[in-house]
Amino acid sequence: MARQHLGCLPNKETYAILVDGLCCEGRFVEASQILERMVIKSYWPSVATYNMLIRGLCAVGRQYEAGMWLEEMVSQGNIPESCVWDALLTSFCSDMVISDAGFLSAMLEQLKKP
Numbered sequence: 001m002a003r004q005h006l007g008c009l010p011n012k013e014t015y016a017i018l019v020d021g022l023c024c025e026g027r028f029v030e031a032s033q034i035l036e037r038m039v040i041k042s043y044w045p046s047v048a049t050y051n052m053l054i055r056g057l058c059a060v061g062r063q064y065e066a067g068m069w070l071e072e073m074v075s076q077g078n079i080p081e082s083c084v085w086d087a088l089l090t091s092f093c094s095d096m097v098i099s100d101a102g103f104l105s106a107m108l109e110q111l112k113k114p
Contacts, residue, residue, distance in 0.1 A: 012043035019049050028056040032065060039072065047078050054084050058091035066091065067104075074107060 010018075015038040022031035031053055038045055045053075050073040057066035066088060073080060088104055 012038070015041075015043055016045065016049050019045070019053060023052045023056045026056070026060075028053065028060055028062065032057065032069070035069070044076055045073075047073070047081070050078060051081055051084050054080070055087040058087040061091065063088060063091035070104075070107065 015034060018034045019031045019038070022028070022034065035045060035049070035053055050069060054066045054069050054073070057063070057069070070080060070084065070088065085104065092104075
């Protein structure tokens with residue numbers, strides 16, 4: 001980050017704003033890299049941040065990377081919105097890799113458990 005040399009270290013909100021801005025620009029690979037830094041620093045993203053990145057990655061055909069972030073999101077106790085499930089299913093099905101979408105049903109079952 002550019003401001004580290006001035007003593008201004010990025011916080012959770014800074015990272016979330018960067019991810020949001022990059023997603024709005026369609027720069028999902030860069031947004032994913034920023035989210036990785038965020039998680040490494042134990043700044044857990046909000047549901048909205050995860051949702052935006054996952055949907056964006058699906059839109060550009062990176063459903064496997066989106067699936068990785070979905071797993072991370074769920075492991076943190078967050079429940080994705082229905083639009084995220086729809087984006088993932090649509091992405092897997094449009095690329096004719098329906099068999100690889102099986103992990104989604106397993107994850108849904110996991111979320112149903114108390």
